Each structure stands twice: as C-alpha cells, then as structure tokens.
Amino acid sequence: MRNQEIKFKGKNHNYSVMIGKNILGILPKKVKILCPKTKNVALIIDKNIPVKFKKELKKKLKNYTLLFLSFEASEKNKSINKVNYFLNVLLSKNFTRSDLIIGVGGGITGDVAGFVASIFKRGINFINIPTTLLAQVDAAIGGKTGVNSNFGKNLIGSFYQPRLVISDTLFINSLSRREIICGYAEILKHSIIKDKKFFIWLEKNSHLVLARDPKKLTYAIKRSCEIKNYFVTQDLNEKGLRMILNFGHTFAHAIEINNNYSKKITHGEAVLSGIILATNLSVIRKICSIKILRRIKNIYIENNLDYTYKKYTNQNSIKKLIPFLKNDKKNNDDKVNFILLKNIGKTALPNKSKISVRNIKKLTKAISQY
Numbered sequence: 001m002r003n004q005e006i007k008f009k010g011k012n013h014n015y016s017v018m019i020g021k022n023i024l025g026i027l028p029k030k031v032k033i034l035c036p037k038t039k040n041v042a043l044i045i046d047k048n049i050p051v052k053f054k055k056e057l058k059k060k061l062k063n064y065t066l067l068f069l070s071f072e073a074s075e076k077n078k079s080i081n082k083v084n085y086f087l088n089v090l091l092s093k094n095f096t097r098s099d100l101i102i103g104v105g106g107g108i109t110g111d112v113a114g115f116v117a118s119i120f121k122r123g124i125n126f127i128n129i130p131t132t133l134l135a136q137v138d139a140a141i142g143g144k145t146g147v148n149s150n151f152g153k154n155l156i157g158s159f160y161q162p163r164l165v166i167s168d169t170l171f172i173n174s175l176s177r178r179e180i181i182c183g184y185a186e187i188l189k190h191s192i193i194k195d196k197k198f199f200i201w202l203e204k205n206s207h208l209v210l211a212r213d214p215k216k217l218t219y220a221i222k223r224s225c226e227i228k229n230y231f232v233t234q235d236l237n238e239k240g241l242r243m244i245l246n247f248g249h250t251f252a253h254a255i256e257i258n259n260n261y262s263k264k265i266t267h268g269e270a271v272l273s274g275i276i277l278a279t280n281l282s283v284i285r286k287i288c289s290i291k292i293l294r295r296i297k298n299i300y301i302e303n304n305l306d307y308t309y310k311k312y313t314n315q316n317s318i319k320k321l322i323p324f325l326k327n328d329k330k331n332n333d334d335k336v337n338f339i340l341l342k343n344i345g346k347t348a349l350p351n352k353s354k355i356s357v358r359n360i361k362k363l364t365k366a367i368s369q370y
Helices: 023-034 050-061 080-093 107-121 133-139 169-174 177-194 196-211 214-234 241-246 249-258 268-285 290-304 314-317 357-368
Strands: 003-010 014-020 038-046 064-073 100-105 126-131 144-149 152-159 164-168 341-343
Touching: 003 214, 003 268, 014 214, 014 357, 023 100, 023 126, 023 164, 050 064, 050 100, 050 107, 050 214, 064 080, 064 107, 080 107, 080 144, 100 107, 107 126, 107 133, 107 144, 126 133, 133 169, 152 249, 164 169, 164 214, 169 214, 177 196, 177 214, 177 241, 177 268, 177 314, 196 214, 196 268, 196 290, 214 241, 249 268, 268 290, 268 341, 268 357, 314 357
Parallel strands: 014 164, 038 064, 038 100, 100 126, 126 164
Antiparallel strands: 003 014, 144 152
C-alpha cells in the first residue's frame, strides 16, 4: 500500500499525518518547508529506539545543529520534573521559538515532548514521530500533551498541535506482541464508537492486524486516525463530543493508577479491560443489548485477549477502582462521567451517563459479572 496522508484542519492550524513504510526520508524536506527559520533541532527520543533509526535521523537532519535528549519513557517518568529538566536544557542552549522539537517514541514521549514544545517560550515548532502502534493510531493525533500527577493521569497539560506527524510502520517491526496489543486496543475502540463497517472488518481481520500484515496494518492505522480526526476537529479542546474518544478509558485510567502505573498492565490492556467494563455497564443501564457485549467479547476470545478483562470478574476488583474513578478528568461535578455504548458505532452523548459513587458501589457486583 502506498503512503497515506490524512489532513488535519483546525480553526487556526492545519497539519498532515503521513503514514507509510520507510517514509522518514520526507523529514528534511518537510522541516525546510514547515520550519524555514529553524537552525536548532532538539530530538526528545525514547532511549529504546533502535540505534539504526537514531543514525538515520542524524543523517537526514545534518544541516541543523542537533541536540539529542534521551528519555526513559514510563508513566512514572511522565512528570513535571522531567519537563522542567528538558526546558532548562533548551534554555541553556539558547533555543528560540523558530527552532524545532521532534518527539521520537511512543505516546508517553510524544506527550512529554509536545508539552515541552507548548510551554517553551509560549510555543516552539513541534513534529511528532510516533514509533509505537498505540501512538500512531491514537496518542499522536489530536494535540493533547501533558504529564501525570500523584492525583491521576494526564492532569497537567495543554492542547498543542504539531506541525507534522510521521508514522513510519517500519518502527512497528521492532515491537513486542504486547505493544502491538496496546495499539490494537485503540483501533478496536475507534471502530466501536464510530464505524460499524470498520468493526465488521476487524471481526474478520484482527488476527492479521495483530500479526502485522503490512496492508491490513496500514489500513487499520489510517482508518483509526480518520476516526480520531473526526472527533478532534469538531471539539479541539475536549469540551463535548471529543469525550467520546474516552470510551473505556474511565475504567482504564483507574486500573492503571490502581496498579501504580506498573508494568503489570499496559495502557492498552487497561483499555481492553475498560471497554468490556463500560459495555457491561451500558447493558446494566439498559442502553445496550447483551448481544453487542457478546460480539465484542468474541473478538477478544478469538484473538486471545480475554485475559485482560478476566482480571475484573469479581466485585472486590471493581471496588478498588472507585476512588480513582472519582478523579477522572471528564468529571465536572461529584458524579463519575462515563461514556456508555448504545450500539456498534454509536455511544451515548457525553454528560448523559453520570453515575454517583454511591450507585457505582451498588453496581459493582453486576459490573463484574459479564
């Protein structure tokens, strides 16, 4: 499949998402066009990126003064302290607003690099090169940047659009199956909330996406980006419709915090758990049929993903999540603001499924019984 381009159009800022195999070669030309006054380029790069890619980036950006800033990407390291460190380095190197920051890594790296770019001298050029499937289908699209706090995930941040996103599928070859599952979780979520045809396609092709079939994978990335782009362009600052993208994430973020962001569970595994929990809650609230829940679960079972939700099949495991549900960023009063499912391709609107903590406690037994 040839290279794909998705154009993001905002009120004040347009950019392209380029998707394809071995497309890093477009970077020098794009930097010259998009950032003509740039002299210095800082690359905030995940330390686990293969050396060959680092050498390739150095070669392609040889006409600029380069600063490589290694980053150990983890939820615990996604902090305001790390952001402050990067800011001080950039200031000491006399970077200007005309210069450029490039984030190279997964979603955590992109979030941190984008946040640094958004607040450095009130905004410096930013290009995102997502290297994980999760980042390519989700985190790199939409302009959300930020870091975690002791009170929850992504509670400190900003909305800041990049000048360009380059998703080179060559990076995916170096990922573990577990990392592929992380990205697949968001792909599946996108189909569930917006596109029944895409969901049907995933019912038939999920095993090929997980096996990294080049054509199937490129299509899945492109369609996922298009769906996210649909919500983002209508609600840049997540005041309403864009909240639908958080389907499954209210539970997922609580699961991650409850596990202290440890490697015991990845973001994607938490999202897969959250999708089932949210769908079951939708059934309990009688806005979704049990047939839909079974259809979604069948994809998990056929692709050996059911281990993700089996961890939450008892009442106590759900109860432990309640304190963290209260701090979800979608909440705007003392109730938990869930995104619930009506049918494949259609959710309830944001702010229409608020449930008090007291009632959630009453529902824990039912939620844990699928």
